[in-house]
Amino acid sequence: CSWNPDSLHHLPVHPLWQSPLTIPGGTRQSPINIQWRDSVYDPFLKPLKISYDPATCLHIWNNGYSFLVEFDDSTDRSIIDGGPLENQYRLKQFHFHWGAINDWGSEHTVDCKFYPAELHLVHWNAVVYPTFEEAVMEGDGLAVIGVFLKLGARHEGLQTLVDALPAVKHKDTVIEFDVFDPSCLMPSCPDYWTYAGSLTTPPLTESVTWIIKKQPIEVDEDQLEAFRMLLFTSDGEEEKRMVDNFRPLQPLMNRTVRSSFQ
Numbered sequence: 001c002s003w004n005p006d007s008l009h010h011l012p013v014h015p016l017w018q019s020p021l022t023i024p025g026g027t028r029q030s031p032i033n034i035q036w037r038d039s040v041y042d043p044f045l046k047p048l049k050i051s052y053d054p055a056t057c058l059h060i061w062n063n064g065y066s067f068l069v070e071f072d073d074s075t076d077r078s079i080i081d082g083g084p085l086e087n088q089y090r091l092k093q094f095h096f097h098w099g100a101i102n103d104w105g106s107e108h109t110v111d112c113k114f115y116p117a118e119l120h121l122v123h124w125n126a127v128v129y130p131t132f133e134e135a136v137m138e139g140d141g142l143a144v145i146g147v148f149l150k151l152g153a154r155h156e157g158l159q160t161l162v163d164a165l166p167a168v169k170h171k172d173t174v175i176e177f178d179v180f181d182p183s184c185l186m187p188s189c190p191d192y193w194t195y196a197g198s199l200t201t202p203p204l205t206e207s208v209t210w211i212i213k214k215q216p217i218e219v220d221e222d223q224l225e226a227f228r229m230l231l232f233t234s235d236g237e238e239e240k241r242m243v244d245n246f247r248p249l250q251p252l253m254n255r256t257v258r259s260s261f262q
């Protein structure tokens, strides 16, 4: 994607992303542009199996970078399996990245196209690693499902989450959120791309098997605006709207993006 100088104005300025944009020696950093025609169909990729227990939902937390919906990951009640994965992975949290305006906001791009927002469901390999913190440091430790959000019809399932956001407007606020099934945020089409990548926030460890759904879900303008009403800042600090919380694109280097579809 050719960034002409005037397009750099949208590079995120939040301190988090002023950290090294690529870690020294990083060979599998995220996010990346997915060039559709360069992705390789892999007939051995299995369908992704998702089974979430809505009762494992715990709370919503504004951590000053995004808002996280966190789950009880002490058992295997909410898991994914299949796809490119060799084990089942436990759901820990999901969060979003979005822009100040609808022209950008996603972390991954498809043929250099940004979506207004991107959902990430973070899972960890509890079969092999005893804790999430240890899995974060291992090449097969995490699996993150990415779902693009596009402007369109109101998403009824997302609305229950949107209605709770005013209660977590400020950094370090949390609200109990005890029943939510993230499956409602999945597109109907099973197709996905997958590649070996990294966390897109510190510690940026190269521990993520990314599974990016081909089909976006639709949300409406009011729902995107509800994200943009959140703040990076704590109560009492000068308000900074939580927008443009996405990391810049990283070099593909020696990686192939595989597709589950032809």
Ligand SMILES: CCCCCNS(=O)(=O)c1cc(S(N)(=O)=O)ccc1C(=O)O
Residues within 6 Å of the ligand: 063, 065, 068, 092, 093, 095, 120, 122, 132, 133, 136, 144, 198, 199, 200, 201, 202, 203
């Ligand atoms: C032990 C340190 C964990 C740091 C990463 N935590 S995480 O849940 O994997 C995560 C992933 C991601 S991402 N975009 O999926 O890489 C973003 C934020 C967070 C977060 O914790 O805020």
Ligand SMILES: [Zn+2]
Residues within 6 Å of the ligand: 095, 096, 097, 120, 200
């Ligand atoms: Zn993310």
